[in-house]
Amino acid sequence: MTNKDDSANQPVTQYHRKGFGLKDVVEVELKKVYESDLIAKLRASGNVMTVNGITIKLAEAFGFCWGVDRAVSMAYEARQHFPDRKIWITNEIIHNPIVNQNLREMGIGFLQMAEDGSKDIDRIGQGDVVILPAFGASIEELKSLEDRKCEIVDTTCPWVSRVWNRVVNYDKKDFTAIIHGKPDHEETVATASRAGTYLIVQNLAQAEWVCNYIVNGGKKEDFLARFDKAVSLNFDPDVDLVKIGVANQTTMFKGETEQIGKLFEKTILAKYGPTQIDQHFLSPGDTICDATQERQDAMLKLVEEKLDLMLVIGGFNSSNTGHLQEIAHKRGLPSYHIDGPDCVGPGNVIRYKSENSEQTETKELFFPEAGDVTVGVTSGASTPDQVVAEVLERLFALRA
Template structure:
């Protein structure tokens, strides 16, 4: 598989990273709530719906690079840092010395391109439609501080409540609806197209690329094997573009599917195992003879690649190499933002004696951030995962932090006396400002006279334009 190109500056890459959602797949509905799952009783042509959006004259899917919005993002600390500590570290080989504290920033960290792009488009939408009601069909990204900033801009975020469908009935025909970075289901796209609202689509282009792959599977009468988490918004949206699908979360489940393709098995056991992760009326005995692979963009690229090889080998073994293309479709849909951050973390922790502790910054509901924390824990390095600087008490030298497995702990006297080497990284939905605020509290604990980092204009992060 060909890997997507990387960006020119360390710490920024394309893609979208997210979290595991602890909730069931949304049930199909044709009411005004528009709460949907991957398949409805009536098949909707996803590609046709997406193409029709452009014809409405009410649809935007590209950033406008509005300078006023960019300035506001900088003011609110929800974009890439251009003057603060992180920006200055980028120009100093990702290192910083502040009194007795030396900080080493991971080579790849923080916002991926798809996340920053989505936030930027939401800010631009508020600027472009100052007098209209704005709604987002979910959190724009999985970062509480960023979403709170959007609420402060009077943008309504419609979140799904436990065991309840989303209610879109409050959205009127003259309103603006923003689709989040994870995308929206094909049923939601159709409903808002027909409702007459202005649509701002911040879906990460790499997510949309996966949708194209699933669309191709449908046209070739293939079942989509989707590497992802069945309850994650992105996977829910991707599955909605498929006619037939199975969602597998890891290599173990992928191997189970491969074994079933080769040897058959207990159909009821299969359907029970994937009860929340298959399309309606799925029949593994008849729907696994032609398959294609797609993925949730936040899954590990190495696992997706390995699944592709497993499925390819399975199909060749069953049907022969000469019929591989008749029974298997493989397209390049890999985004490596998550993997890059993990690779950088492995490098940061390679020498257990090189750092005294690790700081991981990111939302407590972020699965990609939890994996970063897990790496340092496995290396036996003291590691503290916080979602914001508010978790650190300067007065008490204490920190409220989370482990990779979800335990919330308070550690007192966590910063020891004397020189410290601190490694730091952040999840893919974490703006640079969050890292800067955490480090400033570290500096303040070690030196009560610390008053902050003097801003300095730095070179901007180079990102793709489309």
């Protein structure tokens, strides 16, 4: 490691929003840890491979996205650039347990998040380095970090920043941001913190409920009780739903985001008429990131093939992985959301995240012990190829 750092006593917060020119240095290590010969072979053979009677069909697009790749690379570069400094990551750099474990082993500390979403930033000392994750950080969190005079490596994905720009623009025009996202997801928390006035809707059903309120009115208390943790301070549905713009968490299910955008547009059109629409509604544009869209499209294509079962690999708290699993589930395929090789076997059982978000284990043999079987496989945007390869090896071993 080379120490190019002479700023340990820097009195003010410094931001680094790019790498440190060490990409070539860390690339070798990153390839070794996260890439896989088996997956390279699978890609080269058209994403299909048969071993021991098991045919694997890999989705056309899967795994590490550009934004995650960039964030992990910046974290590795930061370790090289600041070899003697204490480095922290706020909660998780991406939602993948194996990547996070590797960073821990490099001596990077993780600031745990409490149930109320607060992070243990008291552990950060002046001059420490703090890495912000790909899904960004809230304005409040940035302020508290600045107070600690630490140095910040900001890996926020530019796709996430695009959504932030959109909600800031809504705020400037005095419009409320309707955010399609999960209220407790870090990205949505960060987006909401920039929005001024906001309302978060998680799904189409909630959006329909809000639209009904816009058109027909209702009890304000009911509204506020229903969206208790999903609105800005002093939100008043009778005032704050008059001028709205739609935004989204970048990893939501694309079809649903589009439906929600159209529903709000239709509702505002019905309420104010076509001549007034521009004064009351700002179009969301397309802010689902390319990577999420490509992985969802590839999954929609894969589930149309003849598959006996489907494995969706990614962190249990990874939103985009959850949406891939949702596609398989809606198609009626036996499918399992697993977070790594340890979920598979021994004893032909599989540990997976169930529909009600709990981790559970199959009680019966999940995998046919004989005969030909075709398994569809995909992985979320924060899952390294190496993890997918290890899952496949466990699967092949069931028939070894």
